[in-house]
Amino acid sequence: MLQKGEIAPDFTLEATPERKVHLKDLRGKNVILAFYPADWSPVCSDQMTLYNEMLHYFEKYNAVLLGISVDGAWCHHAFASARQIHFDLLSDFEPKGAVSIAYGVYEEKFGVSKRALFVIDANGIIQWSYLSPVNENPGADGILEALENLKNN
Amino acid sequence: MASWKPWKISKITDMPTLIPPVNALDHVLGAPDATIEVVEYGDFQCPFCREAFFVVKELQERFASQLRFVFRNFPLSEAHEYAMDAALAAEAAAKQNRFWEMHDAIYNRQPELNEALLLTLAKEVGLDLQRFTEDLEAPKLLSRVEADFESGVRSGVNGTPTFYVNGKRYNGDYRELSSFLVK
Numbered sequence: 001m002l003q004k005g006e007i008a009p010d011f012t013l014e015a016t017p018e019r020k021v022h023l024k025d026l027r028g029k030n031v032i033l034a035f036y037p038a039d040w041s042p043v044c045s046d047q048m049t050l051y052n053e054m055l056h057y058f059e060k061y062n063a064v065l066l067g068i069s070v071d072g073a074w075c076h077h078a079f080a081s082a083r084q085i086h087f088d089l090l091s092d093f094e095p096k097g098a099v100s101i102a103y104g105v106y107e108e109k110f111g112v113s114k115r116a117l118f119v120i121d122a123n124g125i126i127q128w129s130y131l132s133p134v135n136e137n138p139g140a141d142g143i144l145e146a147l148e149n150l151k152n153n
Numbered sequence: 154m155a156s157w158k159p160w161k162i163s164k165i166t167d168m169p170t171l172i173p174p175v176n177a178l179d180h181v182l183g184a185p186d187a188t189i190e191v192v193e194y195g196d197f198q199c200p201f202c203r204e205a206f207f208v209v210k211e212l213q214e215r216f217a218s219q220l221r222f223v224f225r226n227f228p229l230s231e232a233h234e235y236a237m238d239a240a241l242a243a244e245a246a247a248k249q250n251r252f253w254e255m256h257d258a259i260y261n262r263q264p265e266l267n268e269a270l271l272l273t274l275a276k277e278v279g280l281d282l283q284r285f286t287e288d289l290e291a292p293k294l295l296s297r298v299e300a301d302f303e304s305g306v307r308s309g310v311n312g313t314p315t316f317y318v319n320g321k322r323y324n325g326d327y328r329e330l331s332s333f334l335v336k
Contacts, residue, residue: 046312052231057303084231139311141169 001104001116001131008033008120009102013090014073021066021088024124030063030150031120032143035105035113037134039071039079039089047115047137052085054140061147062122068092068099069113105131119146168324169309171317175223178297180252182213183221189334191220192317194227194305197239197259198266205314205327206260212331220334224256226301227313235266238289240298242271245288246280254278 012022058065067089076089092099100106105116119128128146132138195202228236239259246255258274275285309322316323
């Protein structure tokens with residue numbers, strides 16, 4: 001798993017069937033990456049529901065949140081509409097898990113992303129990372145603390 | 154894992170603590186010298202919180218003067234259409250010293266929750282309705298609810314309801330709170 005001080009590997013992933021997100025385009029903003037195993041599973045849903053409520057707190061720290069799983073763009077679309085999720089869920093779908101592998105958070109045994117968080121600064125450097133037990137919702141306290149530290153530096 | 158850093162894990166998963174601790178701004182029910190302090194972060198429209206509401210009622214009966222109960226708002230307003238309105242209604246009731254009456258009334262009638270119900274309940278618990286509707290719009294009330302929410306996130310709340318027992322997060326099932334407290 002990539003750690004503080006490492007360069008965040010660049011990627012371009014589908015956010016919707018019609019729109020892609022390119023990490024490099026987000027330079028100048030802090031970026032929170034939330035890798036998670038699957039849409040619809042109970043813990044992920046709670047985690048994404050919580051982050052959905054947190055968007056305006058993240059904005060205060062000039063931070064944008066991206067969810068990433070190996071689910072396809074149409075699956076994300078259905079999940080996001082059902083839960084009224086207002087941030088991008090990216091599809092690490094083809095080649096499967098490539099971005100998760102680049103960040104060192106791919107669970108080969110199950111073919112899904114691990115539950116992991118990264119906070120990347122405005123220059124594209126990882127400033128915080130955290131691997132959560134797969135059945136545990138990591139909450140957002142660690143993210144807020146990392147963003148606070150960035151602000152104070 | 155080559156880069157395993159236990160301190161990072163322990164910081165988050167080892168029993169997060171309540172930030173800030175219970176203080177004068179909180180809604181507190183029970184004796185100040187109670188030995189057990191239970192804090193709930195709850196959402197008025199969350200069905201699990203409604204279930205927990207009845208669990209807390211049992212706790213209050215069972216532990217009586219040993220227990221002090223505190224409620225903080227954690228409205229998941231994207232998931233629950235009336236969660237924020239209900240939180241504001243309870244806070245507006247608090248301004249007329251009727252927080253707990255409103256809190257109970259909302260949970261009791263949660264399945265019917267909407268804006269009209271909140272007004273009905275405000276009337277039923279005996280609020281000055283004009284003051285109530287004015288207070289609902291006050292930016293101060295909204296920031297109070299948001300401050301509760303933010304404190305919850307900092308305290309490690311990751312869903313509703315989340316309980317803290319004597320300042321430490323309770324990670325178990327809320328239906329088993331009673332047997333946990335006995336220990």
